[in-house]
Every structure is written in structure tokens, then in C-alpha cells.
Amino acid sequence: MSICDWLSDRMPSVALGETEWTPEEARHLGDCAPCNAEWRLLQTASRLGSAARLVPDPHATARAVLLRLGRPEPRFSARSWVFSALAAASIAAVMWVGGRGAAGNPGSEGTPVAAGLPMPLPELDALQPAELDSVLTTMDDSSSSPVPGDDVGLGDLDSEELQQVLDTWEG
Amino acid sequence: MSASTIPASAAPESAADAALVTDYRQGNERAAAELVRRHAPALGRFLYSSGADRDDVEDLVQETLFRAFRRLDTWHGGASFRSWLMAIGGNLLRDQFRKRAGRIVPMEDRDVPDRADPHADLAAGETEERVRKGIAGLPRLQREVFLLRAQEGNGYEQIAAALGTTPGAARVHYHNAVKRLKELVR
Numbered sequence: 001m002s003i004c005d006w007l008s009d010r011m012p013s014v015a016l017g018e019t020e021w022t023p024e025e026a027r028h029l030g031d032c033a034p035c036n037a038e039w040r041l042l043q044t045a046s047r048l049g050s051a052a053r054l055v056p057d058p059h060a061t062a063r064a065v066l067l068r069l070g071r072p073e074p075r076f077s078a079r080s081w082v083f084s085a086l087a088a089a090s091i092a093a094v095m096w097v098g099g100r101g102a103a104g105n106p107g108s109e110g111t112p113v114a115a116g117l118p119m120p121l122p123e124l125d126a127l128q129p130a131e132l133d134s135v136l137t138t139m140d141d142s143s144s145s146p147v148p149g150d151d152v153g154l155g156d157l158d159s160e161e162l163q164q165v166l167d168t169w170e171g
Numbered sequence: 172m173s174a175s176t177i178p179a180s181a182a183p184e185s186a187a188d189a190a191l192v193t194d195y196r197q198g199n200e201r202a203a204a205e206l207v208r209r210h211a212p213a214l215g216r217f218l219y220s221s222g223a224d225r226d227d228v229e230d231l232v233q234e235t236l237f238r239a240f241r242r243l244d245t246w247h248g249g250a251s252f253r254s255w256l257m258a259i260g261g262n263l264l265r266d267q268f269r270k271r272a273g274r275i276v277p278m279e280d281r282d283v284p285d286r287a288d289p290h291a292d293l294a295a296g297e298t299e300e301r302v303r304k305g306i307a308g309l310p311r312l313q314r315e316v317f318l319l320r321a322q323e324g325n326g327y328e329q330i331a332a333a334l335g336t337t338p339g340a341a342r343v344h345y346h347n348a349v350k351r352l353k354e355l356v357r
Contacts, residue, residue, distance in 0.1 A: 008346075008349070012320050012321055012324045013324050015321065016322075016323075016324045018324060034353070037353040037354075037356055037357050038349055038353050040298075040353075040356045041302065041349065041352050041353045041355070041356045042321055044298055044299055044302045044356060045220070045302055045306065045317070045318070045321040045322065045352070046321050046322055047299075048216065048219070048220040048299060048302065048303055048306075048322070049215070049216035049219040049220055049303075050216060052219070052225065054212070054215035054216060054218075054219050054225065054228040054229070054232075055211045055212050055214075055215040055228065055229055055232050056229070058207055058208045058211040058212060059204070059208065061207055061211050061229070061232060061233055061236065062203065062204035062207035062208060062211075063204075064233050065203070065207055065233055065236045065237050065240065066200055066203055066204065068233075068237050069203070069237065069240055069241070
């Protein structure tokens with residue numbers, strides 16, 4: 001290992017004040033321009049940001065982190081399940097009706113609508129990502145499988161949710 | 172001790188971190204607060220040196236720590252707790268850069284301390300700012316390897332464990348970073 005490589009390996013610990021240069025090493029640093037440039041780089045990089053109070057109050061940061069950790073994870077409510085399942089059923093119905101209509105057109109026989117043109121479903125825009133996932137995963141069996149939380153009926157939906165369901169049914 | 176191994180002072184630090192993590196897992200919130208107090212400032216410097224806007228550093232630190240505590244079970248002690256935090260912070264920063272990719276503001280136009288600002292106690296010299304911009308412009312692994320070594324004094328094995336690479340590759344990344352950056356201080 002050359003002295004340049006040796007010094008290069010030692011630079012971080014010397015820059016951080018963990019060790020010191022020997023007189024011989026210090027002499028080499030003064031004479032060797034590449035080593036000198038690397039040493040100045042390490043000195044600069046090791047103190048970057050140290051003059052700034054980037055995290056002014058670590059105790060406040062700790063409190064904020066603990067507060068967030070103590071919060072319960074957002075839960076998917078029974079009402080959300082019902083809403084999602086109803087939306088899924090509505091989508092399935094629209095696709096089924098659309099499929100029947102398409103089957104009657106010349107040249108479209110046997111072509112599932114869902115596999116053809118993209119179908120705009122603005123109702124989906126109102127769903128949260130988790131609700132949308134639920135819709136997509138229940139599309140295949142939404143008409144036959146029991147709905148989690150199905151003891152909650154349409155009467156439990158608020159007016160906006162109910163209107164969205166009705167809008168879906170009415171196309 | 173070889174020049175590239177973990178400094179002797181790091182061993183008790185790691186043991187203390189491991190004990191605090193164990194305490195926190197057993198429900199001691201003070202242990203978590205102590206971990207934050209020990210590592211938040213260094214994490215802030217790492218993120219700032221990696222190119223984070225000064226105004227974003229505090230939020231990034233908090234988010235990094237939050238994510239880290241939520242998946243403490245993935246820290247196995249191969250890397251130091253601080254290096255592990257920095258790797259998480261690096262991922263977070265990368266995501267932030269990606270989100271902002273469509274509205275990138277060149278480093279030259281942002282976050283340079285305003286000399287007239289009384290709060291600009293940073294008072295970074297021109298060389299310091301040039302180096303910071305140079306580090307921020309490095310490829311991610313070069314940047315993180317360089318900072319873990321230059322600011323934390325980590326050895327290549329520890330860096331490799333934190334960043335999911337090999338010690339040999341970490342050494343190469345470090346030397347490539349140095350090669351590019353030392354032109355900035357000549």
C-alpha cells in the first residue's frame with residue numbers, strides 16, 4: 001500500500017478528530033498535491049452542516065415521532081366496506097349490461113366490454129385508495145360472496161355516499 | 172486496527188443503541204426519545220449534505236425516524252443504528268427528489284445561505300457550499316458511501332451492511348466520489 005493510499009484510508013478518522021497525523025504523514029500531506037486536495041475535501045465534508053442548527057430541538061423531534069407512533073393506524077370501517085362492495089356490485093352490473101348490449105352489435109360478438117374500450121367510471125374518483133383496492137379485489141366475486149360488515153345497510157350511508165351509489169346504478 | 176475498520180469508539184455506541192432499541196421494544200418510550208436525541212442531529216447533517224433543502228431537513232429527519240421506529244425489526248445490528256437510519260433517510264430523500272423531478276430547481280438557485288439573513292448562522296464558505304453541491308450531484312451510492320465515511324468514519328464493511336452492497340464495492344464508490352469531489356477544493 002502506498003503512503004497516499006494509507007493516508008487516504010486514515011483521512012476520515014483524522015478529520016473527525018479520532019486520531020492525528022504523525023509528523024511523517026503531515027510532511028507528505030504538505031508535499032503531495034493530490035493528497036492535500038483530498039485532505040481538504042475530507043476536512044470540509046466532515047464538518048458540512050455542523051454550523052447550522054438543522055435539527056434545532058431533538059427533544060421536540062422525539063416528542064413528534066412518539067406522538068405519531070402512538071397514533072392508531074387508520075382503519076377500514078364497516079361502512080367503507082359496504083360502500084366499496086356496493087360500488088363493486090354496481091360496476092359489475094354496468095359491465096354486464098354493457099356486455100349484453102355489445103353482444104347485440106354486429107362484429108362485436110363474444111368480445112367482453114371490459115377487455116375492449118376503456119370505460120369511464122367517474123364514481124371511482126371519489127374512492128380512497130384503500131377503497132379502490134377493495135373494489136378491484138371484490139369485482140370478481142362481488143355478486144356471490146358475503147360482504148364483510150353486511151349488517152350495515154344503505155341507511156347507514158350518508159347522503160353523499162348514497163347519491164354516489166344511486167348515480168352508479170342509474171349510469 | 173486497520174484504517175478502514177470501525178473506530179473503536181463506535182462499538183460502545185452500537186451496544187448502547189442496541190440496548191435502547193430493546194428497551195423501546197419492551198415499551199420504554201424514553202429509550203426511543205434517547206435514540207432520537209442521539210442521532211437526529213447527525214441524520215440532519217447527512218440529509219443536508221446529501222442535497223436536502225435546509226428548510227426540509229427537520230421534517231425529513233422526523234419522517235425518517237418515524238419510518239425507522241415502525242420497522243425496527245428490520246435492523247439486525249449488521250450496520251450501526253445510525254448508518255441504518257441514514258440509509259432510510261437516503262431512500263426518503265431519493266423519493267422526494269423523484270417527486271420533485273418535474274419541477275427541479277437547480278442547486279445553484281436554492282438553499283444558498285442568504286448573507287443578509289440574520290438567521291443564516293450556517294455561514295457556509297464558498298468551498299463548503301461547492302462541496303455540498305458536488306456531493307448532492309454524485310450518484311446515490313457514491314454520495315451515501317462518501318458521507319458515511321467522511322462524516323461518520325464508518326468502515327467499508329459497516330457501510331456495505333447499511334447500504335446493501337459489498338465492502339469492495341463501497342471502497343470503489345468512495346474512491347470514485349473522492350476523485351470527482353477533490354477537483355472542487357483545488
